[in-house]
Amino acid sequence: xxxxxxxxxxxxxxxxxxxxxxxxxxxxxxxxxxxxxxxxxxxxxxxxxxxxxxxxxxxxxxxxxxxxxxxxxxxxxxxxxxxxxxxxxxxxxxxxxxxxxxxxxxxxxxxxxxxxxxxxxxxxxxxxxxxxxxxxxxxxxxxxxxxxxxxxxxxxxxxxxxxxxxxxxxxxxxxxxxxxxxxxxxxxxxxxxxxxxxxxxxxxxxxxxxxxxxxxxxxxxxxxxxxxxxxxxxxxxxxxxxxxxxxxxxxxxxxxxxxxxxxxxxxxxxxxxxxxxxxxxxxxxxxxxxxxxxxxxxxxxxxxxxxxxxxxxxxxxxxxxxxxxxxxxxxxxxxxxxxxxxxxxxxxxxxxxxxxxxxxxxxxxxxxxxxxxxxxxxxxxxxxxxxxxxxxxxxxxxxxxxxxxxxxxxxxxxxxxxxxxxxxxxxxxxxxxxxxxxxxxxxxxxxx
Amino acid sequence: xxxxxxxxxxxxxxxxxxxxxxxxxxxxxxxxxxxxxxxxxxxxxxxxxxxxxxxxxxxxxxxxxxxxxxxxxxxxxxxxxxxxxxxxxxxxxxxxxxxxxxxxxxxxxxxxxxxxxxxxxxxxxxxxxxxxxxxxxxxxxxxxxxxxxxxxxxxxxxxxxxxxxxxxxxxxxxxxxx
Numbered sequence: 001x002x003x004x005x006x007x008x009x010x011x012x013x014x015x016x017x018x019x020x021x022x023x024x025x026x027x028x029x030x031x032x033x034x035x036x037x038x039x040x041x042x043x044x045x046x047x048x049x050x051x052x053x054x055x056x057x058x059x060x061x062x063x064x065x066x067x068x069x070x071x072x073x074x075x076x077x078x079x080x081x082x083x084x085x086x087x088x089x090x091x092x093x094x095x096x097x098x099x100x101x102x103x104x105x106x107x108x109x110x111x112x113x114x115x116x117x118x119x120x121x122x123x124x125x126x127x128x129x130x131x132x133x134x135x136x137x138x139x140x141x142x143x144x145x146x147x148x149x150x151x152x153x154x155x156x157x158x159x160x161x162x163x164x165x166x167x168x169x170x171x172x173x174x175x176x177x178x179x180x181x182x183x184x185x186x187x188x189x190x191x192x193x194x195x196x197x198x199x200x201x202x203x204x205x206x207x208x209x210x211x212x213x214x215x216x217x218x219x220x221x222x223x224x225x226x227x228x229x230x231x232x233x234x235x236x237x238x239x240x241x242x243x244x245x246x247x248x249x250x251x252x253x254x255x256x257x258x259x260x261x262x263x264x265x266x267x268x269x270x271x272x273x274x275x276x277x278x279x280x281x282x283x284x285x286x287x288x289x290x291x292x293x294x295x296x297x298x299x300x301x302x303x304x305x306x307x308x309x310x311x312x313x314x315x316x317x318x319x320x321x322x323x324x325x326x327x328x329x330x331x332x333x334x335x336x337x338x339x340x341x342x343x344x345x346x347x348x349x350x351x352x353x354x355x356x357x358x359x360x361x362x363x364x365x366x367x368x369x370x371x372x373x374x375x376x377x378x379x380x381x382x383x384x385x386x387x388x389x390x391x392x393x394x395x396x397x398x399x400x401x402x403x404x405x406x407x408x409x410x411x412x413x414x415x416x417x418x419x420x421x422x423x424x425x426x427x428x429x430x431x432x433x434x435x436x437x438x439x440x441x442x443x444x445x446x447x448x
Numbered sequence: 449x450x451x452x453x454x455x456x457x458x459x460x461x462x463x464x465x466x467x468x469x470x471x472x473x474x475x476x477x478x479x480x481x482x483x484x485x486x487x488x489x490x491x492x493x494x495x496x497x498x499x500x501x502x503x504x505x506x507x508x509x510x511x512x513x514x515x516x517x518x519x520x521x522x523x524x525x526x527x528x529x530x531x532x533x534x535x536x537x538x539x540x541x542x543x544x545x546x547x548x549x550x551x552x553x554x555x556x557x558x559x560x561x562x563x564x565x566x567x568x569x570x571x572x573x574x575x576x577x578x579x580x581x582x583x584x585x586x587x588x589x590x591x592x593x594x595x596x597x598x599x600x601x602x603x604x605x606x607x608x609x610x611x612x613x614x615x616x617x618x619x620x621x622x623x624x625x626x
Contacts, residue, residue: 007611008583014564015483016584019475026492027470030499031463037500374597382597385532 215264220275222412222443226255228281229436239430242368246431249366250325253282257439261333271337271348279418281327281435285364287373292319321373325363327387327424331356333396346410348400354418356391368430386429392422398441408447415440451515458506466503473516474499477523483568483580484527498526524585528595531577559618567617575610582607 230252234243261275337350360378367374367384374384398416405411418437425433449457449468457465477498481491501522509518559567568576577596581587582603589607593600 005583005611007614010559011564011568011579011614012584014559014561015479015568017476018479018561018565020478020482022470022474022478022495026474026496027467029496030470030503033496033500034503382594384597 214267216266216447218263218265218408218410218445218447220259220261220263220273220412220443220445222261222414222441223258224256224414224416224439224441226257226279226281226437226439228252228255229438230283231432231434231436233432235427235430235432239368242366242371243431245366245371249285249287251284253284253324255279255281255437257437257441259333259441259443261335263445265339269338269340271335271339271350273335273337273350273352274333277329277331277333277354279329279331279437281329281437283325283327283363285321285323285325285373287319287321287364287366289319289372291316321364323364323373325365326361328358328360328362329356329391330358331394335396335398337400339400344404346400346402346404348402349398350400350414351395351397354394354396356394359388359391359424361387386425388424388426391420391424394418394420402445410445410447412441412443412445414442452511455506455509455511455515458503469502470499473519476516477519480520480523481527482565483584484524484531484577486569486573490530494527494530495523497530498523501526524581525595528577531573559621563621567614570617571610571613575606575613578603578606579610579614 232243232247234240257277257279259275259277261273263271263273265271331354333352333354335350335352337348337352339346339348362377362379364373364375365384365386366372375382376384376386378387396416396418398414401413402410403413416439420435420437423432423434425431449465454465454469454472458469474495478491478495481494481498482488485491485494498519502519505522509515568579571579578592581592581595582589587595589600589603592598592603596603
């Protein structure tokens, strides 16, 4: 093109170095907008910090509920009653022993004191053999004192040793730690070597305690074919014609998605799931124009090498263009659900949000300006700026079905629905473009 | 204050330096914006957006080339983005006027700056942008095609059409004057 075209020269000379008087309120507006932007930046950083802190605290709370040991039992049960005779100084109680190890003179008494229906694991005064003195004398003290319930049955008032037992039972004291150990004394053979020094009850023995909450964790991998329903709406009535043109030139085809999730299910059914979701929406764009016009302009040069004119050639012909468009989304799912296990089959109902990390597009569509194909791909710097850089939160709902296989692996089937409540396109684009996606995740769940 | 001092002051977010930059260059840049916008309000919006970008990205200047040229490129890019946002609207191009060979180049020289500005403002957006970039800023058709995301042939054809329209408008002014 001749840069010395007279029109070009006049406008360049007339307007090239022109200056306008600039009102100072423009400077005030610039200052105000920059200050607001800086405040907004700090506010966003503050909110991000709060969000990270909240997630960290929630993670710490979840970690604190995690059982430290694989065992869920606190202590092994066997409550012990306090024995009065153990408290008396100098008095020791021999360990249980085989009758054959004891002198015959004592066996009879001992055998008499062993009722045939002695409770397993319980040592009561009524069943214990008589105590012996620490010097090993053969003189045995009197029979063991009676319990208050026995006295009640007998209809007698407690006296002497009985009274002391009753008094102890009225004001019970903390049961001492019970330990089976080798005892010296008269009947060393009475020590039962079969009973090891277990040291079970270092503190007060308690009944079995089960932790209130425990979590079963697993990793899930699944893929899904997706059916996408697109909704196009004109933001202004003057773009209805453009909307119809886009509807006619594009069709939605089968998409797909994939998920890698960490799942934690509590013993009372609460399920928490998060991880990464990838979704791809596929469409087909077709453009056909039997009378496409293409303008070719060439310069005509004079003998001195200067451009003396232009030659404009208009070509017409048929144009047929087909493009496979795709929209790719990577999201972080935050899903909460309720899950129950019935033998090998598990059922769950889930719902939550998908936070968009990445949104990319590739393909062509009709330009609202010329109704001719233009490219809107993310990687194209000259692409038509129709789509957002990132999407807003979308909503997710599903029903889950698992079938337990071997080795902690379960088969997973999860029909799901995803709703994008906001448009994929920018506000200044003529059309609002949204999607409703349905699919069925098929995959595996592995307990970890 | 030298240009280098001004730039360094702006990098330090010195309010005085930023205001001095605005005072020195806003007038010329507003004139540039007036050529790309349809009216003064739109030109002022473009100018504000452009200077915000100048101050936000001043670290990237790097003291390579003219500071005024760097600011001008930002202003032009901002004007083009503004045009991209608004080019969804259908334009009433109307019938293309024919070229009148009887008009001498000297006829254009009598036109005042304000009249030239008005003539440019009457052009459709696409023609105006291409004419500004080619005839006044000095970009080639290839560069214009890259900047606007159009074909080079489209840039050429729009320039031709812009010139034809300007010639027709000038011819009207001449007839009215006579």
